[in-house]
Amino acid sequence: MYRYDEFDAKFVKERVAQFRDQVERRLAGELTEDEFKPLRLMNGLYLQLHAYMLRIAVPYGTLNSRQMRMLAHIARKYDKGYGHFTTRTNMQFHWIKLVDVPDILEDLASVEMHCIQTSGNCIRNVTADHFAGATDEEIEDPRPLCEIIRQWSSLHPEFVFLARKFKIAVGATPHDRAALLWHDMPVEIVKNEAGEVGYRVYAGGGMGRTPYIALLMKDFVKREDILAYLEAVLRVYNQDSRRDNIHKQRIKILVNAIGQEEMQRRVEREFEEIKASGSLQLPQEELDRIRAYFAPPKFETLDDKMPVGSYDFENWKKTNVHKHRAPGYAIATISLKAIGQTPGDISHVQMDALADLMDQFGIDEIRVSHEQNLVLPHARKRDLPAIFARLQKLDLATPNSGLITDIIACPGLDYCDLANARSIPIAKDIAKRFENLDRQHDIGELKIKISGCINACGHHHAGHIGILGVDKKGVEYYQILLGGSGAEDASVGNIMGPGFSAHDIGPAVERVVDTYVKLRQSGERFLDTYRRVGMEPFKNMAYLEQMYAAH
Amino acid sequence: MAATPALQVLTANRLRDGAVVYWQAGVWADEFKDADVFNDKAAADAALAAAMVFVKDRVVVNPYLFAVREEAGQIRAIEQREIIRGAGPSVRRDLGKQAKPSMEAFDVSI
Numbered sequence: 248m249y250r251y252d253e254f255d256a257k258f259v260k261e262r263v264a265q266f267r268d269q270v271e272r273r274l275a276g277e278l279t280e281d282e283f284k285p286l287r288l289m290n291g292l293y294l295q296l297h298a299y300m301l302r303i304a305v306p307y308g309t310l311n312s313r314q315m316r317m318l319a320h321i322a323r324k325y326d327k328g329y330g331h332f333t334t335r336t337n338m339q340f341h342w343i344k345l346v347d348v349p350d351i352l353e354d355l356a357s358v359e360m361h362c363i364q365t366s367g368n369c370i371r372n373v374t375a376d377h378f379a380g381a382t383d384e385e386i387e388d389p390r391p392l393c394e395i396i397r398q399w400s401s402l403h404p405e406f407v408f409l410a411r412k413f414k415i416a417v418g419a420t421p422h423d424r425a426a427l428l429w430h431d432m433p434v435e436i437v438k439n440e441a442g443e444v445g446y447r448v449y450a451g452g453g454m455g456r457t458p459y460i461a462l463l464m465k466d467f468v469k470r471e472d473i474l475a476y477l478e479a480v481l482r483v484y485n486q487d488s489r490r491d492n493i494h495k496q497r498i499k500i501l502v503n504a505i506g507q508e509e510m511q512r513r514v515e516r517e518f519e520e521i522k523a524s525g526s527l528q529l530p531q532e533e534l535d536r537i538r539a540y541f542a543p544p545k546f547e548t549l550d551d552k553m554p555v556g557s558y559d560f561e562n563w564k565k566t567n568v569h570k571h572r573a574p575g576y577a578i579a580t581i582s583l584k585a586i587g588q589t590p591g592d593i594s595h596v597q598m599d600a601l602a603d604l605m606d607q608f609g610i611d612e613i614r615v616s617h618e619q620n621l622v623l624p625h626a627r628k629r630d631l632p633a634i635f636a637r638l639q640k641l642d643l644a645t646p647n648s649g650l651i652t653d654i655i656a657c658p659g660l661d662y663c664d665l666a667n668a669r670s671i672p673i674a675k676d677i678a679k680r681f682e683n684l685d686r687q688h689d690i691g692e693l694k695i696k697i698s699g700c701i702n703a704c705g706h707h708h709a710g711h712i713g714i715l716g717v718d719k720k721g722v723e724y725y726q727i728l729l730g731g732s733g734a735e736d737a738s739v740g741n742i743m744g745p746g747f748s749a750h751d752i753g754p755a756v757e758r759v760v761d762t763y764v765k766l767r768q769s770g771e772r773f774l775d776t777y778r779r780v781g782m783e784p785f786k787n788m789a790y791l792e793q794m795y796a797a798h
Numbered sequence: 799m800a801a802t803p804a805l806q807v808l809t810a811n812r813l814r815d816g817a818v819v820y821w822q823a824g825v826w827a828d829e830f831k832d833a834d835v836f837n838d839k840a841a842a843d844a845a846l847a848a849a850m851v852f853v854k855d856r857v858v859v860n861p862y863l864f865a866v867r868e869e870a871g872q873i874r875a876i877e878q879r880e881i882i883r884g885a886g887p888s889v890r891r892d893l894g895k896q897a898k899p900s901m902e903a904f905d906v907s908i
Contacts, residue, residue, distance in 0.1 A: 344815035
């Protein structure tokens with residue numbers, strides 16, 4: 248994985264010192280809260296319901312064991328013993344004291360981590376496929392480009408004060424695991440007809456109040472031109488976005504207001520200007536230098552036979568073990584969705600134990616997925632039974648990756664200052680209803696995503712079943728959306744109708760799922776059935792109880 | 799314009815650690831049960847104005863009034879947000895102010 252060079256180390260160290268000084272000035276009264284707030288946000292520090300919340304960047308979701316241990320240390324020393332992995336593949340701590348933050352940042356810097364660009368109107372943490380470098384489906388590892396984008400965009404003078412936050416993801420496989428098209432600027436690594444590798448660039452995706460799937464900007468951008476093209480998109484956004492209206496400031500609004508063709512034309516004009524200046528080329532040597540950091544481990548020559556084990560191990564293999572590019576290796580998903588637990592939460596004990604497990608089994612890095620799980624990208628198949636046994640002891644071996652209980656949920660009103668309703672209790676209730684593993688397997692792939700407000704951190708627009716928490720005169724209600732997708736067949740979920748109470752939402756979801764089981768044709772996932780039959784049959788069943796009550 | 803609620807409590811977050819605090823006789827208390835309850839607008843507004851001195855002195859940030867109600871002789875927050883702020887996460891009863899026995903008055907179950 249990428250290691251800091253002298254410049255990176257100095258930059259992050261200086262940033263820690265700078266924030267230490269800013270905190271001291273705030274506490275001494277030299278800075279007001281209005282002056283301090285943008286400074287703390289630039290360092291990922293929010294004031295939430297119970298305390299400060301610190302959001303730590305996990306670039307393209309990759310962590311080594313030292314970094315995992317450091318997160319455990321921070322959870323133990325400065326928080327209440329746990330952290331929360333987010334859909335941006337970052338880590339959040341929800342019980343942080345302002346006075347501790349400079350020390351935390353210093354601890355993070357010692358393992359090459361920071362909180363820069365995890366908040367504010369800038370280019371946020373660039374995400375990637377969590378199977379990057381391990382899957383045999385990809386054209387090439389997307390993370391070197393993510394790292395190049397990170398270096399190019401960090402404190403870029405044009406992009407420090409964008410109209411709104413800006414999210415980029417990079418993918419390199421036909422199967423999209425990174426919710427690519429829901430980003431402000433998705434980048435897909437592709438090959439053209441001549442077999443050359445380049446980039447397909449989209450713009451204007453996003454969730455929130457006005458959900459849009461990103462639209463194609465350019466089908467093939469040459470390698471050396473990628474930064475020039477990305478800069479062109481950002482420059483058009485910066486110049487033409489609606490800074491006058493907080494609800495219209497994202498690039499998705501601009502793209503959809505002026506239309507795909509006009510956006511393409513404006514970007515192309517900027518692109519030609521930047522190219523003509525010749526100032527923003529990506530030299531092959533630089534790409535190679537960064538790529539070297541992401542070279543895969545030296546894979547041993549191993550027997551490709553998959554071990555056979557207990558009933559529990561076999562169930563885990565069914566959903567949580569995936570095909571690897573190298574014989575004798577596998578990709579293993581560590582579910583952070585144990586039934587009854589908060590999606591994405593992990594304790595300091597679990598983090599430390601995972602770091603030990605990585606070291607013991609020679610696994611250099613672990614990945615955070617946008618679905619709030621962890622992934623061991625390069626596990627030897629022969630080690631899987633021992634890894635599984637260890638994970639079982641840690642309550643990290645839930646065999647539900649991609650199943651109905653693998654629910655995305657934002658922190659919601661239990662922690663978040665912006666939330667209108669709680670997400671976590673709803674996720675727990677639904678997981679409990681579908682706890683039976685045979686039933687989960689029978690239902691198959693079904694992605695439930697829950698947000699506690701319209702900001703959509705829980706990706707509800709992209710859920711096969713999405714749930715949005717709303718506030719009705721101080722009482723929590725939950726709307727159901729059906730038909731969303733965050734995969735290569737990306738689509739925006741449709742709102743079913745009026746919201747359900749916290750008490751009724753779980754049973755309503757269960758009736759929707761039961762309807763699918765009745766209506767499905769052979770081989771159909773929930774999403775396929777919904778797309779075939781439409782909203783009506785699901786809606787009729789979901790509101791059945793209310794109809795009985797009304798009569 | 800929304801009508802002023804009949805009963806209100808003044809709250810803020812402490813600057814140094816972000817903890818939730820409540821106005822009690824000119825100082826800040828840690829627990830909701832100790833908060834002053836205002837039953838007239840003038841007294842509530844006066845407390846809010848007094849709280850701004852604590853903002854200037856870097857003790858608290860973001861003071862505001864919120865509505866409460868009396869039920870069976872106990873004062874309770876009305877909105878879920880304030881119930882959770884006063885108690886702690888409903889999904890972690892072992893954390894936050896609710897972890898203390900004195901917070902039995904909160905009801906945050908679904």
